[in-house]
Amino acid sequence: MEEGTASKRAAGRFCSICTQRKPALRRPKTLEQICRECFYAVFEEEIHNVIIKNHLFKAGERIAVGASGGKDSTVLAYVLSELNRRHGYGLDLFLLSVDEGITGYRDDSLETVKRNEIQYGLPLKIVSYMDLYGWTMDEIVKVIGLKNNCTFCGVFRRQALDRGAAFLKADKLVTGHNADDIAETVLLNILRGDIARLSRCAYIMTGEDGPIPRCKPFKYTYEKEIDKYAYFKKLDYFSTECIYSPNAYRGFAREFIKDLERIRPQAILDIIRSGENFRISTTTRMPEQGICERCGYISSQKLCKACVLLEGLNRGLPKLGISRIKAGNDGSGRPDEEPTRRGREVERPILESKPCGTLDF
Amino acid sequence: MHLTLEFGGGLDLLCQSVKIHQVDVAPKDENAKLTMRDLLAWVRSSLIKERPEMFMKGDTVRPGVLVLVNDCDWELCGGIDMELEEKDVVVFISTLHGG
Incomplete structure (x- = not known):
């Protein structure tokens, strides 16, 4: 009975690639109806x-x-x-x-x-x-x-x-x-x-x-x-x-x-x-790619985004880098009273050696 | 009518984290066939325990939810008007989560 129902539903159609097996899906790109095996192959x-x-x-x-x-x-x-x-x-x-x-x-x-x-x-x-x-x-x-x-x-x-x-x-x-x-x-x-x-x-x-x-x-x-x-x-x-x-x-x-x-x-x-195909007009000023002063990775600002965010977290100013407050670039130490530190000590070099990437997608 | 329903891609979380459900669903009246439309309404009222909007939009599944009946995409078998039969296996997979 199950075999009977399967063929009835697919209405006698066959995979448009192998023309032998029942189709299992329709490709969104081509709208072809194809079977599982042919799907693996074309995918x-x-x-x-x-x-x-x-x-x-x-x-x-x-x-x-x-x-x-x-x-x-x-x-x-x-x-x-x-x-x-x-x-x-x-x-x-x-x-x-x-x-x-x-x-x-x-x-x-x-x-x-x-x-x-x-x-x-x-x-x-x-x-x-x-x-x-x-x-x-x-x-x-x-x-x-x-x-x-x-x-x-x-x-x-x-x-x-x-x-x-x-x-x-x-x-x-x-x-x-x-x-x-x-x-x-x-x-x-x-x-x-x-x-x-x-x-x-x-x-x-x-x-x-x-x-x-x-x-x-x-x-x-x-x-x-x-x-x-x-x-x-x-x-x-x-x-x-x-x-x-x-x-x-x-x-x-x-x-x-x-x-x-x-x-x-x-x-x-x-x-x-x-x-x-999006083309940027040549008169549009694009952010210049530079290097993060702190960790040496690609950044369009003095400090890369990760260094700014991290500094905000460590100084108890988590809004730093989110809102439009100018980030202090001195990289001073983190307050010990930070509520979530739970007394765990994190060594300074993490900041210095951390490479940053560009921020695209 | 006895059916096997499988929820994947996080949809299982909407029905108490159970992926596979063996269910019996009766058509609206004895002579009528059970369609996917009826099944979706039944799933929504009987199986889904939270956030039904993650599963349905209007009277059909939310875009981004795949439906397979006996391992065949429901788009090929009539979609929402498809008539279900005894012992069918219906799979719902959400694609709306990270990969």
């Missing part, structure tokens, strides 16, 4: 083509895969190691995770990454906010509340990934940002009027002039397909929303993109294209 080949066409990797490179334990990075690690084998890229792949120190969220997802390390045979490096900055996100949220927490987390994560990648002596860092994420970011940057990031966020590779270039092999891959791939392949991933993120502004753009996709799936790729 993987498409990513391979993106990698080749954009010259993302060179043979012999060490590649750090930013791994959160979530579906995107899990699928990325799986597909990359598969393609590396199949097409002989000659890459050394590593998993790189950031432990923000969020109890009940990151500790669980890191368990997933640890299982992925074994499942895919990729060495794993975990860098933690506690080790790098002397603060966990749990502690930061206690001080600053749920309003600007994502700013801290975002700025710190970016640098943490850079430092982890440097530790692994990686030539490049790849992240699981997918087409939906990028379209979302293009929209957000338009809404914020952030011209500097608008075109950059749609690039497949950024930071090529910096120490560790980043690239996004899933730039043209729909989230919907990544999810189906992870589900059909029964990949082991973690899916719980960050306990501190429900207030995030990004959520609105995210829902808007999904609404658009339902009406017209192509809209996602169109928005990415708009971002790519």
Whole structure:
């Protein structure tokens, strides 16, 4: 009876690629109805083509895969190691995770990454906010509340990934940002009027002039397909929303993109294209890239954003760097009466040696 | 009608962190078929314990929630008007979380 119902529902149609099996899904990009096996093949080949066409990797490179334990990075690690084998890229792949120190969220997802390390045979490096900055996100949220927490987390994560990648002596860092994420970011940057990031966020590779270039092999891959791939392949991933993120502004753009996709799936790729083709008039003054005085990393200000935020936390002025107060650049010591320090001592050199990244996406 | 419902991608958190539910759902009247529309309404009132807006928008699932019936995307089987049958396996996966 079950077989009977399956064929009745699919109305006698066959996969438009192999013309033999029953279709399991419709591709958002092409609206083709295809079966599971053909889906795996086209999904993987498409990513391979993106990698080749954009010259993302060179043979012999060490590649750090930013791994959160979530579906995107899990699928990325799986597909990359598969393609590396199949097409002989000659890459050394590593998993790189950031432990923000969020109890009940990151500790669980890191368990997933640890299982992925074994499942895919990729060495794993975990860098933690506690080790790098002397603060966990749990502690930061206690001080600053749920309003600007994502700013801290975002700025710190970016640098943490850079430092982890440097530790692994990686030539490049790849992240699981997918087409939906990028379209979302293009929209957000338009809404914020952030011209500097608008075109950059749609690039497949950024930071090529910096120490560790980043690239996004899933730039043209729909989230919907990544999810189906992870589900059909029964990949082991973690899916719980960050306990501190429900207030995030990004959520609105995210829902808007999904609404658009339902009406017209192509809209996602169109928005990415708009971002790519955005041209800044030559008379617009762009922020100049310099170097952070304190930690020596790329920054358009005297101090990089992470150093300003960290100084605010350590001096008990967490609004520093959030509101438009001028940051004091003397880097003086932290008050001991800080409520969340719980008497733990953090050594000064953390500040001095901390590298900063640019602040893009 | 006996069905297996599976909630993934964080949707399980809305129904007391249980991923797989074995359920019996009756059609509205005896002669009528059970459609996805009926099932969604039933899930919303009987299974979802919190934040139903994470699961539904209007009378259908929220955009960004994938629905698979017997491992086939519901878009291919009629979507919200699809008629369910005995022992169908229905999977809901949310994509609205970080990756």
